[in-house]
Amino acid sequence: MTKRPYRGRKDVTLMSLLLLVLAMSLGPTPSSAADADWWVPTARPAPDSQINVTGEPFTGTNAQGEVRGFVDAHNHLFADEGFGGRLICGKTFSEAGVADALKDCPEHYPDGSLAIFDYITNGGDGKHDPVGWPTFKDWPAYDSMTHQQNYYAWVERAWRGGQRVLVNDLVTNGVICSIYPFKDRSCDEMTSIRLQAKRTYDLQAYVDTMYGGPGKGWFRIVTDSAQARKVVEQGKLAVVLGVETSEPFGCKQVLDIAQCSKADIDKGLDELYGLGVRSMFLCHKFDNALCGVRFDEGGLGTAINVGQFLSTGTFWKTEKCAGPQHDNPIGTAASKAEDDLPAGVDVPAYDEDAQCNARGLTDLGEYAARGMMKRKMMLEIDHMSVKATGRVLDIFESASYPGVISSHSWMDLNWTERVYGLGGFVAQYMHGSEEFSTEAKRTNALRDKYDVGYGFGTDMNGVGGWPAPRGADAANKVTYPFKSVDGGSVIDRQTTGSRTWDLNTDGAAHYGLVPDWIEDIRRVGGQDVVDDLFRGAESYLGTWGGTERHQAGVNLAKGATATASSSESNPLTSYAPGRAVDGDPGTRWASDWSDDQWLRIDLGSTSLVGRVTLDWERAYGKAYRIQLSTDGTNWQNAWSTTSGDGGLDTARFTGTPARYVRILGLDRGTDWGYSLAEVGVHSS
Numbered sequence: 025m026t027k028r029p030y031r032g033r034k035d036v037t038l039m040s041l042l043l044l045v046l047a048m049s050l051g052p053t054p055s056s057a058a059d060a061d062w063w064v065p066t067a068r069p070a071p072d073s074q075i076n077v078t079g080e081p082f083t084g085t086n087a088q089g090e091v092r093g094f095v096d097a098h099n100h101l102f103a104d105e106g107f108g109g110r111l112i113c114g115k116t117f118s119e120a121g122v123a124d125a126l127k128d129c130p131e132h133y134p135d136g137s138l139a140i141f142d143y144i145t146n147g148g149d150g151k152h153d154p155v156g157w158p159t160f161k162d163w164p165a166y167d168s169m170t171h172q173q174n175y176y177a178w179v180e181r182a183w184r185g186g187q188r189v190l191v192n193d194l195v196t197n198g199v200i201c202s203i204y205p206f207k208d209r210s211c212d213e214m215t216s217i218r219l220q221a222k223r224t225y226d227l228q229a230y231v232d233t234m235y236g237g238p239g240k241g242w243f244r245i246v247t248d249s250a251q252a253r254k255v256v257e258q259g260k261l262a263v264v265l266g267v268e269t270s271e272p273f274g275c276k277q278v279l280d281i282a283q284c285s286k287a288d289i290d291k292g293l294d295e296l297y298g299l300g301v302r303s304m305f306l307c308h309k310f311d312n313a314l315c316g317v318r319f320d321e322g323g324l325g326t327a328i329n330v331g332q333f334l335s336t337g338t339f340w341k342t343e344k345c346a347g348p349q350h351d352n353p354i355g356t357a358a359s360k361a362e363d364d365l366p367a368g369v370d371v372p373a374y375d376e377d378a379q380c381n382a383r384g385l386t387d388l389g390e391y392a393a394r395g396m397m398k399r400k401m402m403l404e405i406d407h408m409s410v411k412a413t414g415r416v417l418d419i420f421e422s423a424s425y426p427g428v429i430s431s432h433s434w435m436d437l438n439w440t441e442r443v444y445g446l447g448g449f450v451a452q453y454m455h456g457s458e459e460f461s462t463e464a465k466r467t468n469a470l471r472d473k474y475d476v477g478y479g480f481g482t483d484m485n486g487v488g489g490w491p492a493p494r495g496a497d498a499a500n501k502v503t504y505p506f507k508s509v510d511g512g513s514v515i516d517r518q519t520t521g522s523r524t525w526d527l528n529t530d531g532a533a534h535y536g537l538v539p540d541w542i543e544d545i546r547r548v549g550g551q552d553v554v555d556d557l558f559r560g561a562e563s564y565l566g567t568w569g570g571t572e573r574h575q576a577g578v579n580l581a582k583g584a585t586a587t588a589s590s591s592e593s594n595p596l597t598s599y600a601p602g603r604a605v606d607g608d609p610g611t612r613w614a615s616d617w618s619d620d621q622w623l624r625i626d627l628g629s630t631s632l633v634g635r636v637t638l639d640w641e642r643a644y645g646k647a648y649r650i651q652l653s654t655d656g657t658n659w660q661n662a663w664s665t666t667s668g669d670g671g672l673d674t675a676r677f678t679g680t681p682a683r684y685v686r687i688l689g690l691d692r693g694t695d696w697g698y699s700l701a702e703v704g705v706h707s708s
Contacts, residue, residue, distance in 0.1 A: 063184070063242065063259070065234035071158075072122050073177035073520035077184035077539075079513030081242075083259035091256040092510065093188025094542065095560035097431035097451035098406075098481030099535075100268075101174045101227070102220040106196030108207025111141055112485050114156060114164075114172025116179075116223070117230050126175060126520075128154035128163070131206050136162075140205070142170040158521025166490045166531030173484040176227060176243075178536030181518060183242055183261040185539025186509050188561040189252065191303065191431065193266040194220040195486065199310065199335045213269045214292070221265060221299040228263075247300050249569035256561055264568075266404065267296060267304035275313040275388065279337040282313035282388055289392045293399055302568070303402035303429055306385075306392055307412070310335055314392050316383025316409035318351045318434060325355015329371055330362060339372050345380040346669060349410040349436040353379060384411030393419060400572045402427040405443075406434035417442050418672035422637040422704065427571035432481030433463075440467055444474040449567040451479030451560070454532065456491040457541065461549025464556065476566075477559025482538065490532040491541060500547040501528045502540055509546075509558050515539050580633070581605045581685070581705040585626040590616040592697060604700040612641050615697035621689045625703065627682070630654055634679035635706040636663070637672065638687065641699035644670035647691035648698075652682035659686060668693060679708065 063081050085091055104112040110129050118125035131138040132154040139150040152162040156171075163171040179190070194217045201211035210216075224245060231241035242260045246252040252262040270276070273292030275284035296304065307315040310332045319340060320328045333339050342354060354374050362371055385393065385408075393416055396403050403420075405413045405428055413435060420428055426447030430439070433453040443450055452463055464478060471478060484490070494501060504526070505516040518525050518536045525533055527540035546554045586601035592614040593599075599614035601623055615621035627633075636650050649664040663675040670693060685705050689698040 065241075066236055068234045069121050071521075073175065073536075074518070075177060075181050075184060076516045076518045077181055077508075077513050078516075079508070081184060081259040082186075082510045082512050084257055090559070090562040091188065091253055091565065092558055093256060093561040094186050094538075094557050095189035095191075095451070095477075095479040095564045096182075096187060096482050096538070097189075097191050097429065097449065097479045097564065098266075098268075098453075098483050098486075099174065099190055099192055100195045100483070100485040101179070101190075101192045102223045103195050103485035104172060105220050105223055106194075106201075106216045108201040108204055108211055109209045110206040111170070111200070111204060112172060113170055114175070116172065116174050117176040117227055119230070122175075122177075122521075123157045126156040126160075126172060128156055128171070129206065138206075139170060142168060158523075160521060160523035164534040166492055166533050169487045169489065173490075173534040175520075175534065175536075176231065177520070178518075178534050179261075180242065181536040182538040184508075184513060185515055185542070186513075186558070187261060187538065188256045189262050189264065189564050191264045191266050192224055193268040193305075193486075194224075194301070195268045196220075197270050197309065199270070199331055213271050214274065214295075217267060217269065217296075218299065221301070224263065224265060245300060247302065249565050249572055252568065253565050256565070262561075264303065265299065265301045267301055268308055268404070268407075269305070270308045270310050271312055272304065272306065272314070272392075275392075277311065277313040277336055277338075282386070284313055284388065286388065286391050289388065289395055293392070293395050293401070297399050297401065301401070303404055304396070305404040305407055306389055308407045311338070311340065311381070311383050312336075313386060314389035315385050315412040316340075316381040318407055318409055319354045319381065321353050322355050323357040323359045325352075326357055326359035326371055327355075327361040329355060330359065330365060333365065333369070333371075341382040342374050342378040343380055343382040344375075344378045345410065347414075349414070349438045350379045351381050351410050351436075381409035381411060384409060385415040390415070390419065397423065397425050397427070397574075397576075400427070400574065402429050402568065402571055404429050404431055405439070406430050406432055408435070410436055413439060415671060417446070418674070420446055421674045422639075422672055423574075423576065424635075424708075425571070425574050426567055427574070429567070431479070432483050437467075441470055444470055444476060447567055447570045449476075449479065449564050451481045453488070454480050454482040454484075454490055454541070456494070457544040457548040461545055461553050464549060464553045468552070468556070471556055477561070477563035478553075478556040479560040479564060480557065482532075482535065484535055491544075493527070493529050493531040494544070496529050498528060502526075502543050502547065506543050508539065509542065509554055515543070577635075577706040577708065579607075579704045579706065580627050580631055581625050581703050582607045584628060584705075586613070586623060587626075588613060588615060588623045589621045590697075592616060592699075599699075604703045607702070609639060609701050612699050612701040614641070614643065614699040615689070617692075617695065617697045619690060619692055621698050622686055623698075623700065623703070624656075624684060624686045625705065626656070626684055627705065630681050630683045632679045632707045633662075633682045633685060633705055634677060634708045635704075636675045636685060636687075637702075637704035637706070638675070638700055639672050639702040639704075640668075640670045641701050642670065642694065643696035643699035644668060644693040645687075645689045645691070645698050646693035647689075649688045649690065650675050650677075651686040651688055652680050653684040653686070654682055656684045666691070 428448035
């Protein structure tokens, strides 16, 4: 369609910039295609959107016993229920039918003049035709972040086109909600998350009604990997619940003081697990009591930084990055949002050489991460600062825990192999086919090395922006109709009401165009990229299954006898060797301030030793060895490094019988001695 013209708007308020962050009765009627085709409902709303896919959805597994299908690892089916209920206009479904579901917010009538979110995210004055069903003149659109993109029938089309796993991230932001003038419910984040979880189950029941009753529809919420695998084998869509919010369990921070406790975290995790949530983010956009975030760039970054100050009382703090990984360049461009700061308060200037968030994973954040491990939940590392991500990966590596997900390209790409090495899963944001294909090929060798598939994160209803049209005359454009990747279905242009969409000229305007976008990737990037995507469901379920099967290894060193070359003297506390094996991360062994120091642990009897974890205090070893012995006299080197950087180190080596384990410090990383909060010794 022809894009409506926009006029420039000069005055942008703090509210506006922060928002960048982020008729007919249902009456079931007999379907004209109601027959033995299990994928066609026996009764569905009339009128309703067309699906425009013919052919039977594939079922079963391939010759290797693997499930097939695409995975969207990051979507927001019910974002319209978040942010106060009026930020995203339109509903995923409505008992009153499509005309009620796909209508604009009341303040957008008659011409969009009050569509504040629209004109800020899309430019110009925001004016648009608010009428949705049946004409859809101006929305949904690939560059409008204010209108519903996840209508259930559009999701149905994506499923019919080959998608088999969808992660529905329950999402909201209390700060944005409080600032936005139009709302009809509380801004409490957990209240919104509970509602969105309920609405997801309501949608499952809504679809089931069309297919004859509970359990018969194609939209299946799953709570374990075996259940998900069974759903996919049946040819249906496995829906996983996740959470992406800024203050989970109320864990915000004010003036660097946490507003939650360990008890709040346990209660919150238990509640989310009970709702069916199996993956989540610990922080998002604003630093909170759990972790620091990955920055936003440019003027948007400045606006979010202002919002962080108004919410938490502190601006982002940066430091020089310790390694090749770095956060996004921090936004320093001028912003109108700065006018809303208190008198005498200015956004800090940042050193160009200091691009990493100084805030990493806090003690409460580590408690939450370990709490997720105990509950066999998967942790999303996108949006975490490099410092926080590194610590999470250290913790998971020390326990061989595979439950880590990067769902939409918001982590440093240098972490990809560490994620794959753990058994985690990686997906890429839903970029245009050219950009998506280029990035997919960049990491192709890693996927081959670890024999894994690939995913995408559409982030629809998530204030992100989606693939623009490449044009009716673009090279290798999508030609309609086309066959699904498995070859069993034919996919034509999608029609809802009187509007028909074409990916070439409309871009990825709504979720129903995901199969068209995948076909565009095939034409632009080649079949190999799509083949990796088609293995996405198997790899995602592999990560989930590995997470569920994980067993905490026995720490052979806990409570063992420990001796050392020296112990730092302090009249107020003890730094004795036993403090490194007492199971308490709040105590530690510390040596004298010199090199050639050692800590020796007597396991009490000979055991197979194949992994040693070292949780360093700030005084760490840059060069050190791990040695093993069966008699305490004759030692063999099992592992060594000359590039230690502190934090939590995991040394893996061929399992070797040993009764004694010795950490031999050769070169200190600081002017202090060597200091270990906890040492773990494991068989594997």
